[in-house]
Amino acid sequence: xxxxxxxxxxxxxxxxxxxxxxxxxxxxxxxxxxxxxxxxxxxxxxxxxxxxxxxxxxxxxxxxxxxxxxxxxxxxxx
Amino acid sequence: xxxxxxxxxxxxxxxxxxxxxxxxxxxxxxxxxxxxxxxxxxxxxxxxxxxxxxxxxxxxxxxxxxxxxxxxxxxxxxxxxxxxxxxxxxxxxxxxxxxxxxxxxxxxxxxxxxxxxxxxxxxxxxxxxxxxxxxxxxxxxxxxxxxxxxxxxxxxxxxxxxxxxxxxxxxxxxxxxxxxxxxxxxxxxxxxxxxxxxxxxxxxxxxxxxxxxxxxxxxxxxxxxxxxxxxxxxxxxxxxxxxxxxxxxxxxxxxxxxxxxxxxxxxxxxxxxxxxxxxxxxxxxxxxxxxxxxxxxxxxxxxxxxxxxxxxxxxxxxxxxxxxxxxxxxxxxxxxxxxxxxxxxxxxxxxxxxxxxxxxxxxxxxxxxxxxxxxxxxxxxxxxxxxxxxxxxxxxxxxxxxxxxxxxxxxxxxxxxxxxxxxxxxxxxxxxxxxxxxxxxxxxxxxxxxxxxxxxxxxxxxxxxxxxxxxx
Numbered sequence: 001x002x003x004x005x006x007x008x009x010x011x012x013x014x015x016x017x018x019x020x021x022x023x024x025x026x027x028x029x030x031x032x033x034x035x036x037x038x039x040x041x042x043x044x045x046x047x048x049x050x051x052x053x054x055x056x057x058x059x060x061x062x063x064x065x066x067x068x069x070x071x072x073x074x075x076x077x078x
Numbered sequence: 079x080x081x082x083x084x085x086x087x088x089x090x091x092x093x094x095x096x097x098x099x100x101x102x103x104x105x106x107x108x109x110x111x112x113x114x115x116x117x118x119x120x121x122x123x124x125x126x127x128x129x130x131x132x133x134x135x136x137x138x139x140x141x142x143x144x145x146x147x148x149x150x151x152x153x154x155x156x157x158x159x160x161x162x163x164x165x166x167x168x169x170x171x172x173x174x175x176x177x178x179x180x181x182x183x184x185x186x187x188x189x190x191x192x193x194x195x196x197x198x199x200x201x202x203x204x205x206x207x208x209x210x211x212x213x214x215x216x217x218x219x220x221x222x223x224x225x226x227x228x229x230x231x232x233x234x235x236x237x238x239x240x241x242x243x244x245x246x247x248x249x250x251x252x253x254x255x256x257x258x259x260x261x262x263x264x265x266x267x268x269x270x271x272x273x274x275x276x277x278x279x280x281x282x283x284x285x286x287x288x289x290x291x292x293x294x295x296x297x298x299x300x301x302x303x304x305x306x307x308x309x310x311x312x313x314x315x316x317x318x319x320x321x322x323x324x325x326x327x328x329x330x331x332x333x334x335x336x337x338x339x340x341x342x343x344x345x346x347x348x349x350x351x352x353x354x355x356x357x358x359x360x361x362x363x364x365x366x367x368x369x370x371x372x373x374x375x376x377x378x379x380x381x382x383x384x385x386x387x388x389x390x391x392x393x394x395x396x397x398x399x400x401x402x403x404x405x406x407x408x409x410x411x412x413x414x415x416x417x418x419x420x421x422x423x424x425x426x427x428x429x430x431x432x433x434x435x436x437x438x439x440x441x442x443x444x445x446x447x448x449x450x451x452x453x454x455x456x457x458x459x460x461x462x463x464x465x466x467x468x469x470x471x472x473x474x475x476x477x478x479x480x481x482x483x484x485x486x487x488x489x490x491x492x493x494x495x496x497x498x499x500x501x502x503x504x505x506x507x508x509x510x511x512x513x514x515x516x517x518x519x520x521x522x523x524x525x526x527x528x529x530x531x532x533x534x535x536x537x538x539x540x541x542x543x544x545x546x547x548x549x550x
Contacts (some may be wrong), residue, residue, distance in 0.1 A: 007336060009369035012376050034337060039344045039377040041370045043337040062369020069339065069360045071263070071294055071332035071460075077391035077411075077421040078294060078357070078458030 003031070003045045008054065009062035010040040017042065021059060028054040096184040097165060099144075099153040105177025107148050113176035114153060117168040119143040122153070154184065231414045233443060238314045239414045240301065240438030240465050246316040249510035251472035253317025258302050258471050259346035259354045260464065261339060262295030264288040264326035266447035269296060271308050271315075272322060278349055281326035282338040291330030293446050297456055298357045299324060300445030302464035302471070311453055314444045316468020316510065317475075323351050328358060336360075336370070339400075343374040347381045352474045352481060354378060355467035356387040356406075357460030359398030367403040367430045375405025382481035384489075386466050388459035389433055390423035397423050397431050404430035407486060410503055411439025411462035416494075418502040422459055426501045433504035434486075435493045437462030437469075466508040473511055 008025060010017050017037040025042060026032060029050030034043040043066065046054060055063055072078055101110045107124070114122045123142035144155040155165060166173060166181050231239035237247045257277065265272065265279060267289055279288040290296045303322045304315020327342040328334040339358070346354045378385050386407045390398030401408035410433045411419035419440050425433035439462030446454035466489065473488050474480050480488055493506035 005335070005337070007340065007368075007370045009373050012373050034341060036340060036344045038348070039340070040373045041340055041344075043340070062373075064365065064368055064370060066336045067360055069328065069334050069336060069358050071292070071328060071358065072391060072458070076458075077419070078297075078456050078460040 002048045004048065005033075005066040006030070006044060006046045007062070007064045007066050008042045008044070008060060009064075010042075010059045011061045012040040014040075014059050016040065021057070024057045025054065025060075028057050030054060094184045097155040097181050098184045099155060099165065099181045100179045101151050101153065102177035102179055103151050105151070107146060109176045110153065110178060111146055113169055113172050113178065114144055114146075114155075114165075116172065117165060119155070119165075122146060124148060155181075231416075231438075233312060235312060237312055238438075238443045240442050240461075241313055241316060243412075243414070243416070243438045243507060244316060244465050244469050244509050245512055246318075246468065246472065246510045247313065248512050249472055250513055251317075251475050251511050252306075253303070253320030253468065253471035253475055255321075256317065256353065256471040256474045257321045257323055257349065257351045258317060258467055259323035259325055259349065259351035260295060260299045260302060260467070261325045261327045261342045261346065261354065261356045262290075262298050262358065263292035263328045263330065263332060264290040264295045265299050265322070265324035266290050266296045266445075266449075269445055269448055269452070271300065271305050271445050272303075275303065275305075275320075275322045276324055277321040279324040279326075280342075280345060282341045282345070283326050283329045283334060286326065286329055288324055288326045290326075290447050292328070292332050293450050293454065294328070294332060294357070294456075294460065295324065295326065296447050297442075297444045297454060298355060298460060298464045300464075301442060301461060302353075302355050302468040304445055308445075312443065314442075314453075316465055317471035320468070320471045323349055334358070340370055340374055343385065344377065347378050347383050352383055352485070353467050353470045354383060354385040355464045356385060356400065357458075357463045359388055359390050359401055361390070361392060361398060362396045362402055362427070362431070363399070366399050368399050371400035371403040372405050372430070374400070375403050379405055379482040379486075384470060384482060384485050386463055386470065388463045389425070391421040391458050391460075392423045393421050395423055396427045397425055397433065402427065402431045406430070407434040407466070407489070408432065408504070409434065409459060409463040409466050409508075410436045411457075411459045412436045412496070412503060412507060413440035414438070416496055416507060418498050419457070419459075419462075421457075422462075422502065424501050425504065433501060435466060435489055435505050435508045436496070436503040437465035437508055439465075469508045469510050476511055 031045040111122045120143050123145035144153055146153045231243045233239050241247050281288040300315055303317050303320045306318040325342040327339045375385050386409050387401035389401050389408045389410045397408045400406050411422040413419055439459055440457045441455055442461035443455045470485055474485055489508055490505045492509050494509050495506040496503045
């Protein structure tokens with residue numbers, strides 16, 4: 001198992017994420033952490049092997065590895 | 079605010095062309111009115127004629143050669159009548175009987191406090207033009223674009239260069255009623271400059287309160303929303319009466335997960351923010367624009383909110399995420415000569431990778447946590463972004479319809495064009511709304527050959543004596 005933290009995005013034109021959408025993500029292998037339903041975004045952990053399965057969930061338009069954002073060091077342009 | 083009147087042209091003030099007549103408080107208004115009318119100027123209006131509303135004022139004044147402000151015991155005789163006759167002489171002994179005390183020229187009056195000399199000079203110049211022309215018409219001039227003039231800004235005792243460059247110091251807008259959310263390292267809740275201004279503060283960083291242990295967030299909030307009169311230092315904030323929403327998405331060490339940031343974006347929109355300022359980002363990756371950030375921007379726009387984000391400080395490299403999403407504005411940095419900052423990332427990538435507008439981003443003085451010195455001077459697109467957020471709040475205050483995409487467009491349309499590629503500065507330097515006086519096109523000749531509107535616009539936007547040219 002090589003789980004990584006991911007962000008899943010839904011087509012917002014469908015409206016907010018539904019419970020059914022979340023259930024499908026879980027079925028596809030996502031360990032759901034945070035559901036931002038109005039914004040069409042879900043955070044969670046996913047095994048890399050399950051990526052293609054998850055991409056086929058109806059309404060999913062994006063699957064991204066969650067990254068860290070870091071401010072520049074002191075003395076550098078901020 | 080104190081008003082300052084003067085007694086003569088040699089004191090530097092400008093006559094309007096009208097005449098002020100003062101009459102005794104014991105005088106009978108009707109007698110004064112009749113006395114003026116008997117001097118041959120026609121029917122005189124009374125301030126009580128205007129009770130039906132402002133629309134009727136114009137119609138009354140259009141016809142009246144003079145009008146009496148009854149509560150103040152003053153009559154104002156219009157320019158044409160004033161030039162045609164010596165009123166006191168024509169009134170003769172009858173004026174004394176009616177209780178008329180004196181006549182003198184009416185002068186333009188100017189605010190005395192909190193107005194920079196340069197602005198005052200511009201205002202007087204505009205008033206002089208109006209005096210030459212007669213009627214006064216005032217309207218917003220949001221598209222007074224110019225080019226070619228190289229402006230030099232400096233911090234003064236009263237304002238930072240950035241506040242001046244975006245002309246917040248001469249804006250009548252304050253940001254009152256507009257919620258500005260700043261997603262960053264939090265805020266110093268004990269900073270005196272934000273007392274009573276923070277309407278919501280929340281942390282999405284696990285294990286950390288919203289209290290800013292870094293400084294970056296407090297600096298950015300200061301630039302966007304800092305007070306009109308910070309004690310002991312120059313004004314550094316743009317939207318000085320806006321409501322502050324401080325959302326912590328970066329830790330005290332200056333880092334954060336994108337999931338925290340996305341949660342913060344959704345929260346800010348749900349709290350009703352009209353403007354979200356994000357001075358953060360990561361380098362572009364091949365799969366950008368991020369679907370998640372694009373969704374966040376779409377969600378914001380649909381809820382009458384815009385997100386402005388720092389383009390990044392990777393000189394020569396593309397715009398960072400989230401600024402490179404098509405639903406989020408990307409903000410570049412310029413210096414105090416309005417040159418692109420050397421460090422500022424470059425636009426040009428399609429589908430959101432463009433620079434939209436620029437903001438002051440070099441040597442920016444703003445608030446800092448009290449424990450770390452209370453104020454600090456920093457550089458970066460992080461500093462440019464809250465300047466633009468503040469401008470957005472000022473524009474949003476003017477019209478409840480100017481929200482979301484309309485506010486985005488307004489910021490772009492009113493930006494000051496700069497003589498640099500759009501890949502560096504976008505549409506130009508973001509600016510605040512200012513009200514300027516616009517005389518109508520006049521047949522009366524005046525000094526020079528420039529169009530009057532152009533002169534006013536250049537005086538307004540340049541502020542340094544170099545008249546620019548309207549693009550057309």
